[in-house]
Amino acid sequence: MSDSLVLQNVQRTYRTEAGELPVLRDINLTLRAGEIVALVAPSGAGKSTLLHLAGLLEQPDAGTVSILGRDAGALPDTDRTAIRRDSIGFVYQFHHLLGEFSAIENVILPQLIAGKSRRDAAARARTLLTAFGLADRENHLPGKLSGGEQQRVAISRALANAPAVLLADEPTGNLDVATAAIVFDELLSVVRTQSVAALIATHNPDLAARMDRTITLRDGKIVPYA
Numbered sequence: 001m002s003d004s005l006v007l008q009n010v011q012r013t014y015r016t017e018a019g020e021l022p023v024l025r026d027i028n029l030t031l032r033a034g035e036i037v038a039l040v041a042p043s044g045a046g047k048s049t050l051l052h053l054a055g056l057l058e059q060p061d062a063g064t065v066s067i068l069g070r071d072a073g074a075l076p077d078t079d080r081t082a083i084r085r086d087s088i089g090f091v092y093q094f095h096h097l098l099g100e101f102s103a104i105e106n107v108i109l110p111q112l113i114a115g116k117s118r119r120d121a122a123a124r125a126r127t128l129l130t131a132f133g134l135a136d137r138e139n140h141l142p143g144k145l146s147g148g149e150q151q152r153v154a155i156s157r158a159l160a161n162a163p164a165v166l167l168a169d170e171p172t173g174n175l176d177v178a179t180a181a182i183v184f185d186e187l188l189s190v191v192r193t194q195s196v197a198a199l200i201a202t203h204n205p206d207l208a209a210r211m212d213r214t215i216t217l218r219d220g221k222i223v224p225y226a
């Protein structure tokens with residue numbers, strides 16, 4: 001089986017009025033199916049930049065990003081969009097749910113876009129929401145859910161199309177410590193049952209310790225977290 005996510009010699013420099021800001025200098029990272037990796041680094045180190053590149057939301061200045069063995073940089077936009085839709089799930093610090101749609105509709109919609117029947121999409125959405133303890137909240141609008149519940153829905157949505165790769169950018173960063181720990185445990189247990197390769201940025205070393213390994217960013221490179 002090919003690796004789920006591979007970054008090779010990835011570079012990213014932001015060009016600002018103040019000059020060039022090299023953020024990622026030489027990123028090399030491989031995630032296999034079922035592997036859950038924590039990315040712990042201080043604010044400004046480049047975590048979000050790295051996740052956006054891995055999620056094909058941005059292009060590197062140099063180097064390659066491969067998803068399931070395909071070099072995404074060599075593909076046309078339509079193929080990149082298809083990979084994002086079918087093979088990548090993204091969770092942000094703030095849920096970004098669609099406020100006019102219920103919890104379950106938020107999890108159904110990406111599946112309809114991917115071509116699933118409404119019946120299958122609803123069944124999958126219900127399974128995910130149930131795994132996150134939200135069976136009795138599926139018809140709630142996001143605004144009527146707690147912060148922890150909103151993030152559980154956002155994670156369910158990210159997993160809706162059974163992506164090979166889950167990328168999460170401080171997914172519990174705006175939750176209180178106790179809720180963050182619970183949501184994290186649920187996230188890990190669902191991810192572990194689905195062989196998803198996950199890269200999860202967090203500030204919290206206690207949460208990172210629950211994952212398979214932890215990496216950090218130093219001088220624009222990935223190194224093991226000491």
Ligand code: ADP
Nearest residue numbers: 014016021023042043044045046047048049050
């Ligand atoms: P983190 O997520 O670890 O806090 P980021 O990836 O958001 O770090 O940012 C890394 C560095 O790049 C920061 O110094 C940030 O200010 C800078 N940066 C991020 N995005 C841009 C951008 N679009 N233009 C210029 N600089 C940026």
Ligand code: MG
Nearest residue numbers: 047048049169
């Ligand atoms: Mg960030």
